[in-house]
Amino acid sequence: MTDQTATPQSFSASVPLRGQIAIPGDKSISHRALMLSALAVGTSRVTGLLEGHDVLATAAAMRAMGASIERREDGEWHIDGVGVGGLLQPRQALDMGNSGTSTRLLMGLVASHPITATFIGDASLSGRPMGRVIDPLGQMGADISASPGGRLPLMIRGLAPAVPLAYRLPMASAQVKSAILLAGLNTPGITEVIEPVPTRDHSERMLRGFGADLTVETDGEGTRHIRIRGEAELRPQTIIVPGDPSSAAFFIVAALIVPGSDITIANVGLNATRAGLVGVLGQMGGNIELLNAREVGGEPVADVRVRHSTLTGIEVDPAVAPSMIDEFPILFIAAALAQGRTVTTGLDELRVKESDRLAVMAAGLRAIGARVEERADGLIIDGSGGDSLPGGATVAGHLDHRICMSFAVAGLVSEAPVTIDDIAPVATSFPNFEALLAELQQ
Incomplete structure (x- = not known):
C-alpha cells in the first residue's frame, strides 16, 4: 500500500435523502x-x-x-x-x-x-x-x-x-x-x-x-x-459481520440535518460499547428509531430509521466518549447545525487518531463558516439553528477517512460546495460511501 495522488471531491447542497441502504461490515x-x-x-x-x-x-x-x-x-x-x-x-x-x-x-x-x-x-x-x-x-x-x-x-x-x-x-x-x-x-x-x-x-x-x-x-x-x-x-x-455503526453514523447525521430526509439503514451493529452516538443524537432531539432489534453472531443488531430533525445543542457527558470515540467528527457536524451550544470534553484521545481530530475538525469547521472554539480536550460549537453553513472552502482531510466523510456530509447542508482535498482515504473504511449517498439522493 502506497500513498496515492490526491483526489479532490466536492459535495453540494442535497435534495432530501430517501430510501433504504445496507452499509459495509463492522x-x-x-x-x-x-x-x-x-x-x-x-x-x-x-x-x-x-x-x-x-x-x-x-x-x-x-x-x-x-x-x-x-x-x-x-x-x-x-x-x-x-x-x-x-x-x-x-x-x-x-x-x-x-x-x-x-x-x-x-x-x-x-x-x-x-x-x-x-x-x-x-x-x-x-x-x-x-x-x-x-x-x-x-x-x-x-x-x-x-x-x-x-x-x-x-x-x-x-x-x-x-x-x-x-x-x-x-x-x-x-x-x-x-x-x-x-x-x-x-x-x-x-x-x-x-x-x-x-x-x-x-x-x-x-x-x-x-x-x-x-x-x-x-x-x-x-x-x-x-x-x-x-x-x-x-x-x-x-x-x-453486522453493519458498521461508525459507517452508519455519517448517514444518520446526514438524514437528521438535510431537510425532508427519511432513511432506513439495515443491519446496523448496536453493541452498547459502540452505540453512544445514537443516544447523544437522541438527547439533541434526533428522530431515530431502532426497528427489528435482534442478535446476530452474539452482537445486537437493528435496522435504523432516521428522519430530519431540529437538533438542540447539549453538553456531552465525557463518560460516553469510549462508546463513540470515532463518531465525534460527525457529531461536530451535527452540532454545527443545531440550535444553541454543544460542549464536548474528555476527548484527549482524538488528538492521536489518524489525525489530530480536534484541531483538524476545528480548522475545517471554521473554514466552512461554523462557530467553534477549540479547547485542550474538546470543542465548543455554537450551531446555526438549522440554517445552511456558508461552505465554499477546501478542507484538508489529513489522510483521515472520518474527517473526509464528515465534511462531505457538511457539504450537503452548505450554501456553496465543500471540497475535500483528497477523498481517497475514505476507501480505508467505506469504499462505497459516495455510491450509497448518491443512491439516497435519487
Whole structure:
C-alpha cells in the first residue's frame, strides 16, 4: 500500500435523502474475525466482511504469517488457521497502510510468538504513537524497536513463552486492551486487563466465541477485570459481520440535518460499547428509531430509521466518549447545525487518531463558516439553528477517512460546495460511501 495522488471531491447542497441502504461490515469485528480465524485450527467462514483497505491489510498480514485466506465469488471468506502458537516468520515487512487497529492488534499477536515482524505504514499511520501498546507488550517480554516517539516503522521480536501480567489501562483504549488479550492467547497462565472505563467489547465476545477461556468481572467501583487463560485452542467459527455503526453514523447525521430526509439503514451493529452516538443524537432531539432489534453472531443488531430533525445543542457527558470515540467528527457536524451550544470534553484521545481530530475538525469547521472554539480536550460549537453553513472552502482531510466523510456530509447542508482535498482515504473504511449517498439522493 502506497500513498496515492490526491483526489479532490466536492459535495453540494442535497435534495432530501430517501430510501433504504445496507452499509459495509463492522471494521472492528472484521479485523478480529480474520485474526482469530487465522489462529483457530480448521476452516472458519466469514460473511459481511468489510473489504476496505484497513481490513485487507490485516488479511495480508495474516497470510504473511501462514494463514490461508480466500474470498469466494459469493463474497464469503474462508480462513484456514495455523493454531495458537503457529504463526510463521513473515518474509517481509507487514504494510499496515492507514490501519492503527491492524498495527496494534497484530503487535499483540506477534508479541507472544517466537517470530520477528517489522510494521510499516503510510504517512498518517507513521505519525501515530504506539507507546501505549509498546509498554505492556514489553512487560510481557517482547523486544520492540520503534522509530522516535514510539512510531512506525517498528520491529517487534516476540517471546515464547511470554510473561503473563495484570495490566491496568492508564486510559480507555479498546485497541490496547485487545493487543494484551491477543498476546495472552499464547502466554502460559492468566493475563489480566484491568479496565476502569468500559470500551468496545468485540474482542471479549469473539474470543469466547472461538473457545478461549476468558472471564469478565466488574468490581464494586465499576472497574472491569478481563482475564484470559493462555495456550488456548481456538475452534473455527462461522461469523456474520453486522453493519458498521461508525459507517452508519455519517448517514444518520446526514438524514437528521438535510431537510425532508427519511432513511432506513439495515443491519446496523448496536453493541452498547459502540452505540453512544445514537443516544447523544437522541438527547439533541434526533428522530431515530431502532426497528427489528435482534442478535446476530452474539452482537445486537437493528435496522435504523432516521428522519430530519431540529437538533438542540447539549453538553456531552465525557463518560460516553469510549462508546463513540470515532463518531465525534460527525457529531461536530451535527452540532454545527443545531440550535444553541454543544460542549464536548474528555476527548484527549482524538488528538492521536489518524489525525489530530480536534484541531483538524476545528480548522475545517471554521473554514466552512461554523462557530467553534477549540479547547485542550474538546470543542465548543455554537450551531446555526438549522440554517445552511456558508461552505465554499477546501478542507484538508489529513489522510483521515472520518474527517473526509464528515465534511462531505457538511457539504450537503452548505450554501456553496465543500471540497475535500483528497477523498481517497475514505476507501480505508467505506469504499462505497459516495455510491450509497448518491443512491439516497435519487
